[in-house]
Amino acid sequence: MNPPTPRPQPIGRLAEATGLKVPTIRYYEQIGLLPSPPRSQGNRRLYPDSAIARLRFIRHARELGFEIESIRQLLDMADHPDQSCADADSIARRHLADIQSKIARLTALGEEVSQMIAGCRQSSVRQCRVIQVLADHGQCLGEHLAGSVKINEK
Amino acid sequence: MNPPTPRPQPIGRLAEATGLKVPTIRYYEQIGLLPSPPRSQGNRRLYPDSAIARLRFIRHARELGFEIESIRQLLDMADHPDQSCADADSIARRHLADIQSKIARLTALGEEVSQMIAGCRQSSVRQCRVIQVLADHGQCLGEHLAGSVKINEK
DNA sequence: GCTACAATCTCTAGCGACTAGAGAAGCAAG
């Protein structure tokens, strides 16, 4: 006879339902991505069903490589469905450009590393092409890595 | 008449010669990649010329995306030129595999993100394909991202 | 010698996105 009142869920259930780990969910709350849910008498978090959708959104966006700050903006937009989605579009475009430049860089790295490997005759270190190339930048494929490259990113 | 005795260099000179920043060089010393050089009376580091080659090796390897721990091993090998280079080879191969899997993953992400963008008609958020797809995993290209994906890597 | 100013020193903290662990408390079943 009751209308199907979905009971609030504890954090572990939420973790199961979303595929996120429990500490990750707490972390998202801490950084303000997920609103703090009400607590039980014993101080446990009890989540409404809406939390599942929100966390799935976050997880999917993270899987697609969006940064937390972008996700924060995307969630804001999802919360205001009557506004323009131009910003969402531009966030996604920026992200796509980022992905493509990473691919380009990794492709260049991959070619260079495989050249190194191909040149190695597997004898002593003295003749190792891998070590030689690393020791002498001049021996590498090209200059495409110099200058334009941020050394500190993967 | 003197044989060309290369004078030890201060850290700033070394930074210029290698393209690394001064704090980065100190950091490499701190983590044991670069041996601690002798100091001047006033406690400044004075580097022998060999430090330049070592730092260039490190920089080049970092540009190629090798992790510090791999570089540590590669440097060990470079220091023992009579040993076998099979390990260097396998480090490089492992790194190549890593690069290739990142490329594969980024390519999949890029396709999915560009599908999202292509589907967006730039109207309100309610009809925004970008937001929709993020909100509902089922709408995305495929299952290739599910399960096999570590959410926490870029 | 004195005065600027640059370079260097040590130390600590911050980045992003979590992850791991300690130690305490709550909760359900037997």
Added chain:
DNA sequence: CTTGCTTCTCTAGTCGCTAGAGATTGTAGC
């Protein structure tokens, strides 16, 4: 009542640096 699981808070660690404070040293010009 005990056992064992879940949850709680808090702190610290990951990687490869980077930024900043505040002190000291070195150098160039006058």
